[in-house]
Amino acid sequence: MAELRIRYFAAAAEIAGVEEETVTTSASTAGELKRELRERFGGGMDRVLRGGSLLVDGVVRRDDAVALGATVDVLPAFSGG
Numbered sequence: 001m002a003e004l005r006i007r008y009f010a011a012a013a014e015i016a017g018v019e020e021e022t023v024t025t026s027a028s029t030a031g032e033l034k035r036e037l038r039e040r041f042g043g044g045m046d047r048v049l050r051g052g053s054l055l056v057d058g059v060v061r062r063d064d065a066v067a068l069g070a071t072v073d074v075l076p077a078f079s080g081g
């Protein structure tokens with residue numbers, strides 16, 4: 001078990017009900033964390049995670065096998081124009 005700082009942005013923050021939290025987790029990879037977040041927050045977070053991305057210590061990571069760092073940012077898909 002490790003402590004992990006998670007920051008949620010936009011729709012992810014709305015679903016989580018917080019913009020930031022520190023959690024104790026057994027997740028050691030991005031994929032394991034995604035699974036935990038889906039279990040905690042349900043379908044809304046599933047949609048965010050499918051279309052969005054995770055930043056692990058400030059770097060975009062799309063590979064579910066990547067090891068977690070100290071901070072993970074959960075970013076929904078953003079549209080621009």
